[in-house]
Amino acid sequence: MDKNITFDDIDLGDEIGPSNKVITTEQVFEFVKILESKIEPSRFTDSEFAKSEGLSGPIVPGALTTAVMAQFISNWAPNLKIKTLDVIFRHMVPHNTRLKLVGIFTDKFTEDGLDQLECDVFLQDENEVKLVIGKSTIIVNKK
Amino acid sequence: MILDLHTHSTLSDDSRASVEQYVKWINVLRRKGYNIDGFVLTEHRQFNFDIDYTQISKDNNITILKGAELDTDSGHFLVYGITKEIAKHIKFNNVNMSAIHLIDVCLNNGAIAIPAHPGRFGIGFIEYVNSNNFESINIVEHLNGSYRPGEQDRTEKLISDKGYLGIGGSDAHMVSAIGTCLTKFDHPVNNEKELVQALMTKKFKPIKLEDTK
Numbered sequence: 094m095d096k097n098i099t100f101d102d103i104d105l106g107d108e109i110g111p112s113n114k115v116i117t118t119e120q121v122f123e124f125v126k127i128l129e130s131k132i133e134p135s136r137f138t139d140s141e142f143a144k145s146e147g148l149s150g151p152i153v154p155g156a157l158t159t160a161v162m163a164q165f166i167s168n169w170a171p172n173l174k175i176k177t178l179d180v181i182f183r184h185m186v187p188h189n190t191r192l193k194l195v196g197i198f199t200d201k202f203t204e205d206g207l208d209q210l211e212c213d214v215f216l217q218d219e220n221e222v223k224l225v226i227g228k229s230t231i232i233v234n235k236k
Numbered sequence: 237m238i239l240d241l242h243t244h245s246t247l248s249d250d251s252r253a254s255v256e257q258y259v260k261w262i263n264v265l266r267r268k269g270y271n272i273d274g275f276v277l278t279e280h281r282q283f284n285f286d287i288d289y290t291q292i293s294k295d296n297n298i299t300i301l302k303g304a305e306l307d308t309d310s311g312h313f314l315v316y317g318i319t320k321e322i323a324k325h326i327k328f329n330n331v332n333m334s335a336i337h338l339i340d341v342c343l344n345n346g347a348i349a350i351p352a353h354p355g356r357f358g359i360g361f362i363e364y365v366n367s368n369n370f371e372s373i374n375i376v377e378h379l380n381g382s383y384r385p386g387e388q389d390r391t392e393k394l395i396s397d398k399g400y401l402g403i404g405g406s407d408a409h410m411v412s413a414i415g416t417c418l419t420k421f422d423h424p425v426n427n428e429k430e431l432v433q434a435l436m437t438k439k440f441k442p443i444k445l446e447d448t449k
Binding site: 105106179181197199200220228 | 253411412
């Protein structure tokens with residue numbers, strides 16, 4: 094949508110997306126560099142290390158996945174403010190694979206004078222398997 | 237009577253949906269023309285006798301029943317008709333309880349245990365069905381809203397090979413997932429005892445949400 098929305102614009106059942114995304118190995122390395130000055134082999138950065146932990150390959154850090162889901166919401170409408178985003182990791186998110194983000198509004202209410210929305214957010218693989226599921230509470234800022 | 241027989245509220249550690257939110261969402265689905273009469277809460281590894289959903293159920297004309305999803309040595313089982321007598325014989329949080337014991341306890345106490353998502357890779361009942369004497373099992377969860385590719389096919393084969401009957405449940409952990417898979421009963425189901433009776437009569441079938449319009 095990429096435009097400001099109002100509280101009244103949203104009905105329960107309205108959807109966000111879908112939006113396609115690939116989280117590349119380069120992006121994972123950039124993310125890990127924020128935390129570590131020297132990147133050590135890990136399940137996030139090294140194929141052999143990941144395989145030694147029983148994974149099929151290196152995976153995307155959960156914090157990065159969460160950030161991507163938050164970005165998906167905030168990109169949709171700039172005047173939304175994410176109050177909470179609570180995620181559940183159901184499956185590993187591999188590097189360099191096609192991902193799809195979708196959201197669906199499940200509740201709307203006004204609390205403490207703030208117009209708020211609740212939204213289920215899903216990060217899926219290309220078979221529509223939900224890899225990460227989340228619930229976000231979003232404040233709709235006045236225009 | 238159309239019920240979602242497999243749902244999780246925030247009482248389950250991996251769910252983010254409250255019962256109140258499920259109720260609100262079912263009302264949204266009803267306004268869109270879908271037909272859902274209610275749901276059964278099947279929390280992971282627990283059963284709370286004290287929680288009472290009668291008022292919210294009446295206020296919204298939505299049947300809300302309680303069951304459990306229990307871990308066993310032969311996969312997860314949906315259990316309906318749990319009583320305090322049953323609770324004396326099983327530990328709900330035992331992740332490796334004997335499935336045979338669970339099934340027997342249920343049969344002897346007016347309850348029923350049904351393999352959940354039997355086609356699931358790794359933990360589905362299909363992995364264990366030939367490892368023990370499960371002749372008293374005749375119903376499995378046919379439709380599950382959380383299946384990955386290939387798991388539904390495995391379930392179809394299991395049902396075909398063994399001649400099982402099937403139920404449907406969304407396995408909802410998020411608000412918008414409730415009702416995606418359901419069970420349609422020929423007779424009314426107003427409480428847990430009637431649910432067990434309805435399952436025993438074998439007059440039910442699994443359906444998807446889109447089939448209820």
